[in-house]
Amino acid sequence: xxxxxxxxxxxxxxxxxxxxxxMVLLREAANDSSKLGHDPARRIMKRKHYKRLYExxxxxxxxxxxxxxxxxxxxxxxxxxxxxxxDSYRQKSSGxxxxxxxxxxxxxxxxxxxxVLKKVPxxxxxxxxxxxxxxxxxxNWLEENRxxxxxxxxxxxx
Amino acid sequence: MxxxxxxxxxxxxxxxxxxxxxWCGETNIQKATYFLKELxxxxxxxxxxxxxxxxxxxxxxxxxxxxxxxxxxxxKSPNPSYGxxxxxxxxxxxxxxxxxxxxxxxxxxIDFVASHLGKKDVNELECLSTALYVLRESPKCDxxxxxxxxxxxxxxxxxxxxxxxxxxxxxxxxxxxxxTR
Numbered sequence: 001x002x003x004x005x006x007x008x009x010x011x012x013x014x015x016x017x018x019x020x021x022x023m024v025l026l027r028e029a030a031n032d033s034s035k036l037g038h039d040p041a042r043r044i045m046k047r048k049h050y051k052r053l054y055e056x057x058x059x060x061x062x063x064x065x066x067x068x069x070x071x072x073x074x075x076x077x078x079x080x081x082x083x084x085x086x087d088s089y090r091q092k093s094s095g096x097x098x099x100x101x102x103x104x105x106x107x108x109x110x111x112x113x114x115x116v117l118k119k120v121p122x123x124x125x126x127x128x129x130x131x132x133x134x135x136x137x138x139x140n141w142l143e144e145n146r147x148x149x150x151x152x153x154x155x156x157x158x
Numbered sequence: 159m160x161x162x163x164x165x166x167x168x169x170x171x172x173x174x175x176x177x178x179x180x181w182c183g184e185t186n187i188q189k190a191t192y193f194l195k196e197l198x199x200x201x202x203x204x205x206x207x208x209x210x211x212x213x214x215x216x217x218x219x220x221x222x223x224x225x226x227x228x229x230x231x232x233x234k235s236p237n238p239s240y241g242x243x244x245x246x247x248x249x250x251x252x253x254x255x256x257x258x259x260x261x262x263x264x265x266x267x268i269d270f271v272a273s274h275l276g277k278k279d280v281n282e283l284e285c286l287s288t289a290l291y292v293l294r295e296s297p298k299c300d301x302x303x304x305x306x307x308x309x310x311x312x313x314x315x316x317x318x319x320x321x322x323x324x325x326x327x328x329x330x331x332x333x334x335x336x337x338t339r
Contacts, residue, residue: 065228065249066162090224097233097242112238124227155160157259 050085050129053138060150068126070153071142075128079138083131091123159201159260164221165230166257167200167264169246172231174268178276182243184222188214189283190275196290197330198267198337208311211280212287267337274330282323285315289323293331301325 008014029041043049053075060067068088075084096117098110111118130138142149171190172182180186192213195202204215222244225231232247254261275283285308292299292307299307305320 061228062248065230065252090220090227092220092223094223094226099241106239108238109235109241111233111242112235118235122223122227124224155162155256157257158159158163 048132051132051135052127053084053130053135053142054126054128054146056124056126060146064150064153066153066155067150068128070149071146072128073153074145074149075130075138075142078141079130079134083134083138085129087125087127087129089123089125094120094122096120159203161221162230162253163257163260164202165225165228166253166260167194167202167268168221168225169230169250169253170261170265170268171272172244173246174272175276176245178272180272180276181240181279182245183241183280184219184244185211185280185283186275187222187244188218189287190271191215191218192287193271193275193290193330194264194267196294197334198264198270200264200267206291208288208291211284212312213291270334270337284312285319285323286327288312288315289320289327290331293324293327301328 007017026041026045029035029037030045032038035041054068054071056068064070068086072084072086096111100108100110100113102108102113168187168191171194172187175182175186175190180190189212191202191204192206192215194200195204195206196213204218204221206213206215208214222231226233226247228249229247230249230253232245233242234245235242275286278286288308288311289304292304292311296304296307301321301324304324305317308315308320308323309317
């Protein structure tokens with residue numbers, strides 16, 4: 001099957017790929033360490049998913065807005081890059097700011113008119129994940145070192 | 159440049175704009191950042207395109223929202239008749255304390271831009287920033303040709319305003335010669 005190397009770009013060929021074909025290839029890759037994607041396939045098929053080590057916490061952000069990055073870097077240094085994964089998301093735009101026309105035809109800013117809209121928080125998500133085989137060790141390590149890592153993290157000035 | 163390093167520049171710019179009586183809405187910050195990057199060569203990685211009201215960076219818009227999430231910036235609405243304004247947030251000192259060299263290195267660039275743009279309203283900023291965009295796109299065109307190009311791009315702007323903007327941009331560009339790459 002050609003798409004073992006590259007997914008087809010023609011719609012009819014692409015739609016011929018079903019869950020069954022995907023599952024077969026996942027199983028093959030999971031069982032053969034020489035296959036491309038062996039490690040993620042193994043983790044999916046054998047339920048060895050990365051576990052949550054750290055998630056964004058408002059108290060930590062008060063001390064360091066890059067608390068998650070601090071923990072990510074320290075964890076990678078301690079356990080190795082292949083055991084630690086990072087996921088981050090910041091809301092890209094806010095839908096709460098728009099002009100509002102009042103009954104008497106005057107126009108106001110929405111955030112000036114609504115206390116609720118004014119207080120809608122901006123979504124920010126940070127996760128640090130750890131491979132399950134070292135999960136307990138990593139959790140204990142983080143428990144002991146969290147405060148130091150977060151407070152002592154100093155980004156280098158380029 | 160690191161994200162928080164860029165944040166230090168943005169916070170400094172907002173404070174400098176405020177010192178120059180700017181409203182500091184998103185448009186003010188967008189246009190000032192465009193001048194900061196394009197004219198004074200501050201190495202900000204935001205890509206600007208010509209959008210509804212002149213040069214605009216979606217990356218910068220995302221960054222401004224993200225900086226609100228980290229309470230480095232905050233939005234307030236000092237006058238309900240206008241859109242909200244950006245202010246430094248709770249974590250302002252954290253960022254400024256960690257990147258003093260960056261802030262110092264670009265402080266004259268920031269002051270230069272803020273002093274030229276701070277007092278301008280959004281209509282003037284649209285015209286002026288589009289004039290700079292046209293100058294960068296068509297450096298060999300004379301003033302009249304550039305004014306006509308602005309009209310082609312922004313038909314709602316008066317021709318006389320375009321001519322004034324072209325004149326003013328040329329003057330600002332001459333003054334900005336001090337900021338070599």
